[in-house]
Amino acid sequence: MRLLKRPFRRLLTGLDAVLTRLYGWERNPIHQAGTVAVAMLLVLLGTGLYLVLYYRVGSPAASVARLAADPWLGGWMRTLHRYATDVFVIAAVLHATRMFTQDRSWGPRTLAWMSGLFLFGAGLICAWTGFVMAWDTFGERLALEGGRLLDVLPIFSEPLSRIFAGDGPVPSAFFFVNLFVHIALPLGLGAGLWLHVSRLARPVLLPPRRLMWGIIGALTIASVLLPAPLGPAADPLRLAPSTPTDLVVAWWLPISERLPAGLAWSTVVAVTLLALLVPRLTRRPREGRWAPSTVDPRLCTGCNQCPQDCPWEAITMVARDDDRPTLVARVNPSRCVSCGICAGSCAPMGVGPPGRSGRDQLTEVRELVRSGFPGNGPLPPIAICCSQAPAAHLAALQARGVRIHQVQCIGNLHSSVIELFIRNGAPGVLVCGCPPRDCVGREGPKWLLQRIFNEREAELQPRVDRRRVRIATLSPGDLAGAVAAFEAFARELAALAPPEPDRAAEIDTVCDPVPLEEAAT
Amino acid sequence: MNLARVLAAGTATTAGLALLALSSAAPLGYHAQDTARLRLSWSARPERIEVCRQLSTEEQARREEHMRQRVECEGVFATYVLRVEVDGGAIGVTVIRGAGLRHDRPLYLLRDYPVPPGQHRVRVSLTRREKTDDGAAAFAEAVVPEADTGLFAGRAQREATERARRTRAAIPPSLVLDTTFAFTPRQVALVTFNAERRILEVHAEVLRQ
Numbered sequence: 001m002r003l004l005k006r007p008f009r010r011l012l013t014g015l016d017a018v019l020t021r022l023y024g025w026e027r028n029p030i031h032q033a034g035t036v037a038v039a040m041l042l043v044l045l046g047t048g049l050y051l052v053l054y055y056r057v058g059s060p061a062a063s064v065a066r067l068a069a070d071p072w073l074g075g076w077m078r079t080l081h082r083y084a085t086d087v088f089v090i091a092a093v094l095h096a097t098r099m100f101t102q103d104r105s106w107g108p109r110t111l112a113w114m115s116g117l118f119l120f121g122a123g124l125i126c127a128w129t130g131f132v133m134a135w136d137t138f139g140e141r142l143a144l145e146g147g148r149l150l151d152v153l154p155i156f157s158e159p160l161s162r163i164f165a166g167d168g169p170v171p172s173a174f175f176f177v178n179l180f181v182h183i184a185l186p187l188g189l190g191a192g193l194w195l196h197v198s199r200l201a202r203p204v205l206l207p208p209r210r211l212m213w214g215i216i217g218a219l220t221i222a223s224v225l226l227p228a229p230l231g232p233a234a235d236p237l238r239l240a241p242s243t244p245t246d247l248v249v250a251w252w253l254p255i256s257e258r259l260p261a262g263l264a265w266s267t268v269v270a271v272t273l274l275a276l277l278v279p280r281l282t283r284r285p286r287e288g289r290w291a292p293s294t295v296d297p298r299l300c301t302g303c304n305q306c307p308q309d310c311p312w313e314a315i316t317m318v319a320r321d322d323d324r325p326t327l328v329a330r331v332n333p334s335r336c337v338s339c340g341i342c343a344g345s346c347a348p349m350g351v352g353p354p355g356r357s358g359r360d361q362l363t364e365v366r367e368l369v370r371s372g373f374p375g376n377g378p379l380p381p382i383a384i385c386c387s388q389a390p391a392a393h394l395a396a397l398q399a400r401g402v403r404i405h406q407v408q409c410i411g412n413l414h415s416s417v418i419e420l421f422i423r424n425g426a427p428g429v430l431v432c433g434c435p436p437r438d439c440v441g442r443e444g445p446k447w448l449l450q451r452i453f454n455e456r457e458a459e460l461q462p463r464v465d466r467r468r469v470r471i472a473t474l475s476p477g478d479l480a481g482a483v484a485a486f487e488a489f490a491r492e493l494a495a496l497a498p499p500e501p502d503r504a505a506e507i508d509t510v511c512d513p514v515p516l517e518e519a520a521t
Numbered sequence: 522m523n524l525a526r527v528l529a530a531g532t533a534t535t536a537g538l539a540l541l542a543l544s545s546a547a548p549l550g551y552h553a554q555d556t557a558r559l560r561l562s563w564s565a566r567p568e569r570i571e572v573c574r575q576l577s578t579e580e581q582a583r584r585e586e587h588m589r590q591r592v593e594c595e596g597v598f599a600t601y602v603l604r605v606e607v608d609g610g611a612i613g614v615t616v617i618r619g620a621g622l623r624h625d626r627p628l629y630l631l632r633d634y635p636v637p638p639g640q641h642r643v644r645v646s647l648t649r650r651e652k653t654d655d656g657a658a659a660f661a662e663a664v665v666p667e668a669d670t671g672l673f674a675g676r677a678q679r680e681a682t683e684r685a686r687r688t689r690a691a692i693p694p695s696l697v698l699d700t701t702f703a704f705t706p707r708q709v710a711l712v713t714f715n716a717e718r719r720i721l722e723v724h725a726e727v728l729r730q
Contacts, residue, residue: 022530086545141551158564158620159629165562167713167724218538226542237724239558239707245549248541254549 001281009101012094013390016438017477025475029215031437032207033095038193039212040088041123043219045186047081052183057175060135061233068230078230079223085127086248087219092120102440106283107290108199108312108335113279115196121272122185122192127249129182133175138243140164140234142250145257152261166236199335200442201313289408291354292336293343295329299350302326305457309345311442312337339441340412344451347458349414358414358458361407365417368405369424379403379425379501381493383486384417385432386410388440389474393432393482400486402430409433411444415451415460418469425501428468428493430486435475445473467496557704559605559612559634559643563714564627567619568691570651571596573684591677594684598624599649601692606644607636616650628692638706642699645712645721649694696721 012030019028029036054074056063067074096116099105105113128146132139147161163170197203206212231244245253256264284290297320306329307315314335317327329351331342343352349359383402385394386409394404405421407413410433418429431452433445450456452469460469472485573594581589598619605613612634620626636643692714698721702710711724 022526022533024526082545083541086541137551157626159631162562162564162629162631165560165631166709166711167562218534222538222542226539228542228546237709237711239552239709241552241707242548242550244546247544247547247549 001278005101005282008097012097012101013476016475020435020475020477025435025438025473025478025481027208027211027214028435028438028475029091029207029211030094030098031435032211033091033098035204035207036212036215037088037091037095038205039207039215040084040091041186041189041193042206043084043216044081044088047077047084048183048186050077051081052179055133055179057172057179060133060175064134064136065230065233068227075227076220076223079226079228080220081130082228082246083219083223085130086246087215088123089127089248092116092123096120100278100282103282103284104337104440106279107286108314108337110279111199112196114276115192117272117275119189119192119196122189124249126182126185126189127246129178129185131246131249132178133182134230135170135175135234136231136244137234137240138231138245138250140236141240141243141245141253145253149256149261149264152265164236170236199312201311202443204437286333286338288355290338292333292338293331293340293351293353295331296350296357297322297328299346299348300326300328301348301350302328303347303457305347306342306345306351309341309443309447311339311341315342315351337441339444340408341441341444341447343412344414344444344447345458346414349416352412356408356412358416361412361414361417362420365405365420369420379421379427379499381428381430381486381490382421382426383430383432384410384413384421385474386434386439386444388434389432390476390479393474393479396479396483397430397432397486400483400490402486409439409441409444410448411439411441411446413448415458418452419461419464422464422468422499423502425499426468427496427499428470428489430470430472430489432472432474432482435473438475445471465496467492468499552707554635555638555706556635557638557706557708557710559607559636559704560709560711561603561605561630561632561634561645561713562711564629565714565716566687566691567601567624567628568599568649568694569594569596569687570599590680592680592684597651599651599692599694600624601628601647601649603630603632604644604646604648605632605634607634607641609642609644612636617647633709636704636710638704638708640701640703642701643710643712644700645696645698647692647696647721649692690716693719698722 016028016030019030023029025031050073051067054063054067064078067078069075099109099113099116128142132143132146144161144164147159147164150156151159151161163174193205197205207215229244232240259267286292293314295315302317302320302324304317304327307313307317312335314332314337315329316332318330320326320328329342331351338353340353340356343349343357343361346352346358349357349362352358352360354360380401380403382405383394383397384405384407385397387406388409389406398404403426407417410431413431418431421429431448433439433448436445439445447456449471451458452460452471453466460466470485470489472482472489474482571594573592575592576590581591600616600618603613603615603617604611613632615632617628617630618624619628696714696719698712700723702723704710712721713724714720715722
């Protein structure tokens, strides 16, 4: 599975870089693939409601042809409906590929993966029935292939394909059932979507407004200027030389038509099984990097911050079993994805994945300061980078004299680490994260920003000079942006007075109920 | 965003939309050649080849009341050889039988045969494979049960009527369509079974074209 993952990752990173170069990471649609798919579902719903008003199951081809010929509304609405379908499919595939390549398809995310597959499959069937509704040559081609595939299954008492043979008009009942499936499936999609995000805290369902309306606007303009052609009405007694085929939805059609029905089904079943097995095949042992967070009840003050910050609703507050009057955090390991965001949210450093809690981070930095930075030279600026940061960006920063310190995710980063670097003489700390919508921990950059500059709980202490701290975004395809951000920061640092190391100082742990030493033992 | 980037983004968006429009309705080859087709499509009941006998009063008495049929038949459903010839040459010879695991469902046929455009003599024959020299099929018709009285009055007649209806609804032992037909390029000539006239015929819609 890792071999399979590598080419996908390479492809996705390349595409990510190109799109970032074109639109900037703030508007990179690939980071919003899931929400774009949902936005397209809404477009499909809106345009579909209009189209269904004019659709006639008794004369499907004629009614769709009338719609297509309407220059005011029907024509572009039909095209927009089709383009939105295509964008939905593309966005859903990109979203699934991102989740797969970013190790976000197993463990607690299995439900989201499975429900996502259901949503995608239901979406494809919905698209299939939609094209059949038009009953042009392409719709007929899809119906014939569907009939051929269904006829090998013991479902229908009479082969479905015979109704398309031409010895009578295709019965209205067929188009009625087709329409029913086309309308009923989106209801299932709604339920599936609820399930899909049910394990997320604060699920984001729609892209940022500018991006969403930008995509819808662009598709509408394309629908007006480049209307999707409608093929000739289906005629079972004439062989069409070609069909206006939607390759985004039906790219598989020419392949499937050449395969025996049994082999086509075997392929579908094999691919579906493989997709369903992805959570099993990609899962990692819940230890080391993937160990779920734990809580040290002696340090927990019951402040209720980690449950608020956890993007997976994996932490709840429960009654303590000692005589302290507060509640204590409890991590549900089956919902914890080891993102470590709780480690950054806990002022007294009592929660986090093993080895990545605030205390572990401080221990590591103290060790680094002791061994890595000889006392006779000035400390260089520090860049605290996410483990997902592109290697080229890290090399560029290093080439400019920056010392790189990597953390799993910047959402893990405890603000005391920044303070410790600065109090040990670092002229400045550049915290480099992923684009907010590309964070594997979902909300790392968002919470970090609030902890450093907006006094969110576990905030960077007021005594730390904010001019020496900067947040930058490292995104593939935006090396220049990352370098520019650092150089601007370096210029500002140069204008400041040299830092005064305060290495003897211990970092205070706010609301610490037990001394650090005691807790460490 | 500088101007160059805006232009690049605009160009990429336009190209992306054009690509979307193109791939959304790409003319994909379907029936690339100009050949016509001969399509056979129908559904009909296969014949039941069976031997019938009349149950004696003692045999009937041993059965539950609701199972007391006067005439009991055993047998199989017929299978047929479908032979399709164009200009005297066979282009398809197949054995066909009723649908279902026991082949007791109607016989559904949907076959396409490519035929070059032009005038051709087409011969389609459907011939029962099972011989009925022993008179078994005829025997079902020949059995005339004794008349029932009392609770079962008229039952024997109803059974006989039903058997006769089934026989009439089934495909005849031999069906032949021998005709000359002018195929135009990409035309589908549809041959069906006319259940009322019990013959194979070219579909009227095709003849109008």
